[in-house]
Amino acid sequence: MCGIVGYSQNHPQAIQEMLQSIRHRGPDDLGIYCDEGFSLGHTRLSILDLSHAGHQPMEFEHLVIVFNGEVYNFRAIQKELLGLGYTFFSDSDTEVILKAMHCWGEKAVDKFIGMFAFALWDKRKEELLLYRDRVGVKPLYYYFEGGELLFASELRAITAIKPNLALSQAGLYEYFQFGYISSNLSIHQAIHKLPAGHYLRFKAGKIEVKPYWSIHTFLEMPPFEKSEEELIDELEELLVDAFKLRMVADVPVGVFLSGGIDSSLVAAILQKHHGHIHTFTIGFENPRYNEALYAKGVAEHLGTEHTERILSAEEAREILYRFPEVYDEPFGDSSGIPTLLVSKVAKESGVKVVLSADGGDEIFCGYERYPIAHSLSRKILSLPYPLRAFAGRAMESFGAKRAGYLFKVRNLEHKFNQLSEMLRAKDLEEFYELLVHNSKNYEIKELLGETFPPKSRAFKVGERIHPMQGMMSWDYERYMVDDILVKVDRATMFHSIEGREPLLDHRIAEFAARLPFNMKFREGKTKYILRKVLERYLPKEMIERPKMGFGIPMFEWFSQDLRSLFETHFTPERLKSSGVLNPSYVLRELGKLQRGEPVNVNKLWLILVFLMWQEKAR
Template identity: 60%
Template structure:
């Protein structure tokens, strides 16, 4: 894996500073290309062709390229290019990407199967084309204010180039709503993530930027559903999975697998172990039993016969990683599972592994999250109520008020549930119901904290919901939560220790296939990931599969209420909040007092505020 940067001017000092800020993404090599109108930089983590022949920036004819990622089917594309008269000096996929673009232009992307963030400078046309992979596995940010154009794999280099960036209120709202920033926003104004499945062309002379989409999962949902038997679909899915996993084993360095013991990671480990053997698996555990998955992972590893490594995360280790959290995630990022993901990445690195496969994407593609059927059941009950009854309930709730109601009804976290119910009774769409149930903070809470309310625009939900409301939820997550939370987490965690993370379940061929599978074979008779389970049963006994889903969560309250509580005390002061004047301090102090009297229900709200405070201190408090 690598890191890339570029901007529309020449400044060697700034260019080198930008590259130094992402050296962790590519400690093996670095390179620059500079001319008066444009500069490119690259840091390299050598995975394929470890020689200097794969050095970047890479030039061919009128093109100069910097590239981060892997095109796994590069050998097939290379053969086709050789038949067209192209010759090659390296065994890297980078050279294939460059010459494929030279041959076919932007249409070359249609042949790429993998994860990539690419920048290609045309010295003749004076244009720069940025390309991001279909799902958004690899990050790519750009800044454009009508004059300066800057791009990079992370925000750090852009902050090195621009020292007068301002915070985006829209992005801040999304962060406190979800714990991550989506909508292709970044925490800064005029700075964006290139959307997954898109390319952008910047004209250096005209100072114009054109954004185009080249792939979307939506058309595949609009195709007719497969008219095949269950066994036929299981056979086809297994074949696709084996093919996808085989591609992701292409490397000239050792490869391992993150294993949680859940369905997705067990399937990845099982297929790779059967078809390749000697697979290294890595997991982490917790002394707190309700968070600990290590036992399950160990049982799966023993059954498969993998070379297994486990480690237990303590509060002291978590605190050490937390001290580096805003260095790893250089915009506000609230997913606390980034802490164990960073640790398990370190374990893999220490074991000599340079490429690691994780099983992200399974929940969004195959219907795995409990919140899907939970939200569906709640939504059904609300929509079954006549509108006149819902309006009447709202009327009486407004008259009674939450304070008076809480004196009558003694329910844990009553105020939150009361206000949430009031919001949902007003809703007339599945999208609104789902968003309100997955919000970390509800609209009324964010309004109290920030003084603003924002509506999230997302048409993917309506497209998926035409088949089933839960399919709409899956598509919502596929286009937002998966890309901007899960994939961001894995990319930054693995890159922080200079190893490459690969996502075999996110091969676009698998997503396209599953879009045409009838929903009743994704969630059947109360069983989630039904089709995927049928594949896994061919490799692992059912007793090792059928268990509660946990994920890489951490015991937030146990740690923050004890060893890490001092971080709140240091960062939740009037002096710290007055540095930016973005928050209602009274709201924060009210929520903090709940923690002090041992109410853990609001821990994520406080965690998000803490993350922002730490981020602001690191990057903005000059």
Template identity: 55%
Template sequence: MCGIVGYNFNNAALLDEMLQTIHYRGPDDKGVYANDSISLGHVRLSILDLSSHGHQPMEFENLVLIYNGEIYNFKEIRKELEKYGYSFISNSDSEVLLKAFHKWGKECVEKLRGMFAFALYDKAHQKITLCRDRVGVKPLYYYFDGKDFVFASELRALRKYKKFPIDKVALAQFFAYGYITHDRSIFEGVKKLLPAHFLEFDLKNKKLTLQNYWKYEDYFKIAAKSEEEIIDELEEVLTEGIKYRMVSDVDVGVFLSGGVDSSLVSAILQKHYGNIHTFTIGFKEQKYNEALYAKKVANHIQSNHTEYILGINEAKEILLEKFHEIYDEPFGDSSGIPTFLVSRIAKENGVKVVLSADGGDELFCGYERYWWSYHLGKKLQKIPAHKIFAKALHACKPCLSKIPIKNIEHKLEFLQELFQADSWAQIYDAILKNYREDMRCLGLVPPSNISKDAFAFGEQIHPMQGMMLWDFYNYLPNDILVKVDRATMINSIEGREPLLDNKIIEYSATISFDLKYRNGQSKYILKKVLERYLPKELIYRKKMGFGIPMFEWFRSDLAALFERYFYEDEIIDMEYPRALLQSFKEGRYVNVNKLWFVLVYKMWKERYY
């Protein structure tokens, strides 16, 4: 895994500064390429072909490549290229990608199975082509002001180019969802290259064009097959995708939570390779602790298992000293703390590549909020003229807020927005948000609903499929994959996502919805595959998720952090958060996520702005 930077002018000092900010993404090597019209930089974490032959930037005829990622099927593509007369001096996937682009142009991405973000400079046509993988496993940001075009793997590198103002729309997204979604970043004018997109920049005319090259929705063609046939085929495509992630010249481990997805990945790998190393983080607070289940799975498959219990003092240390070094824009997912720690433990155990089983929830209907939202929405639809209730709630809110019910104000805000909903998309959006209309108390405008087209497509199949597509295009790339990429990279190890192999994703679209969720059972078909590897008592249990005991911790030692950071702010109005904090200190129930998001924002701002 690596880091890349570049821009359309020559400035050697800036290039070095930008690379230095992301050196941990590639501590094994550094390289640059520059002329009067282009500067490209690369830092390398050596995973395939550990020799100097894998050095980047890599040149071939008129093309120069810098690349972050792994192409797992590079050997097959290499054999195909050799038939066309191409020869190779390395055993790296980088050289295969470079020559595949030389042969097929942008169409080469149709052949790639992997995770990638790359920039390719065409000297003959004076163009830069950026590309990001289908799901967005690998990050890539860019900025263009009509003159300067600058890009990098992480925002911290772009800040060496100049200081950007905060994007208030992006900040509102963060306070609503806990992450910044779609193509925005926290900095005004700086954008993410969306997953499954090309960006082409013409160096002569200074014109930028974007192109989408893949869509999940295109594969929703339900196959007429028996359940047993689908189980067989799904196991086959899962096994192939998971085995591809073992392509490496260094040791590989697996993050094991004991849930369905990580247990399946671990079990398949253990069957085919044996002696795999699994890693788990647990908590002393038992209702958050999945380590017990992970240990049972590890014992059953006989993996080499490492368990670590995270306590409040270590979590506090990570939050204060590491969290905002890891995440260079506001990031509200508190599970980033244990994800960082389990990555560090893997590194300490000599592992340079780890597999993280993300994506199963979005592909196979795993989150509890899907069926909870669906049943709530069905009840809402039975209420005639439900928008009248929203107006009544708004009028009565001052009185109702005094009722001694846990988190009453947040629940009233939720009900008010829910009763105003006209569609499944609005219902789901209301359920996802933390700050809603009360965001106006911060001086921000609540963000509009996102990914309506994808939701509408999925809703034709089932409302829960719409929710799954919403998460596939929003929550997955902007929260889950950001978390894993940054937490692994800061430890200079590579995180791989086997369940997000494009063939697995595309096959999941051919499975009817009633095989994903059946009779109250989530991930029905995935669990049927897992039954071939684990006893049922290790499979059929309540889903826990990978969170931390935030409320319990903030009631004690971490509460002082709020006091430390809840000072005046020139971007948001702090009166409302301080009122929430006062209620919290008085022992009243409040939505602790609202306090957490403000804390995260303030800590980030102190470090980066």
């Protein structure tokens, strides 16, 4: 795991500044390449070939590369290249990628199994190629204005050279709607994310961005016509291969273990087929959030070397105040706090690579909200749209406040407005988005003054298979990439360790896309096929337990801290200086909290994170 940067000028000083801003991503080495066409920089966390032979930027003939991530099957590709007459001076995957691109050109990426973001500068063609892995595990931002291109692993490296950029209104809307900024957007209008499974070509002051892989291709294929046992066997074989590949490293490797299905599956398969696995769990004194007992039971059954730590509010409080520093654009997922803390525990235990079991929910139908949303949508959307729209408008005209005064139901005003919006949903995608919003459309409109409804082709592609597959596809392309994977990348990199995502091997995603839907969800049971594989490793009673998620008792812990932070930042002057927030709306919501009235504290948390980020960014 490393950090990469680049600039379409011969500017070593700018590259140095960019690298220093993301030095936490790679404290082991630093390198710069500059010529008249382009400048590249790399800061290295040494995982493979710890010698200087793995130094980057790396050159071969007319090509120069900077690379972040891991290509796990590099030895197989290297063997193929050796047969074609190539020689190698290092034992690094970077050199294999470089020479694979030299040999096969853009088609080489089809051979790579792994997580990656890399830049390839062709001195002969005066052309730059940027690639991001198929699923989007590794981040890659770019700025392009007036023929000038900058790119970096993190946003902060670009803003170090281009400060005071205008905010993106669409990005702001996404943040306050979902708690993260999705798609190719960022918080800045001039900076974008390279989408997962895409490449960018820069030549003669122009760019083009194109896909080279999409999960849609596999969702649109006919489902497998195989027996249940054949599918379970095939998936297990694929999981074993994918997980073992991710143990390739010249440094100690560990696994984050929650005791849930996904992390238990990773730990179980690796302990059996690799051995000597070190697992890490954090726990809490509050039993509502504490999964440590489940994780300990799994670890004892498997015989892993297990490290458990009960984390206190004091430790979490340190992270709370540094949150905007870690996530360098507004990021409202509070589970980033325990992710940072478990990364710290792994780092202190001497581990340099950790495996995190993300992706199973989005690929194998794991979220409990899917069947709930499906059931609710069937009841509401079955009504004719004109009737629903009329009822929604009537509710809006009647007024949520008036309803609240009349019926005296707790938080009725919010529920009234939410139902009014859901009744007017034009389709299932809009209905689902309304369910997963942190802040509803009426709230964002009052906070920001405008809305930017997002749309995703992924939902429609998945919905042809099953309504819940549409929800999964939406989460796969948005929530998973731009919340879950961002959270893990920044948390691990903040502590200079590498996070790997074994369930997000693209071959597993392709396989899952072609599974009959009843192999993912059956008779009210989520992750049906994953459970069947796990039953081969763990007793059934250790598998069948309620899903808890990776949360913390945030508002119980931070009630005083948050109230203090709210009151410090939510002043008329600070709110007005934000330039985008409606002070009267924020102060009205804060007043509810202070008076002990029903209020969405998570909504206030999103506003707080934005203001803390903005203050730091100025």
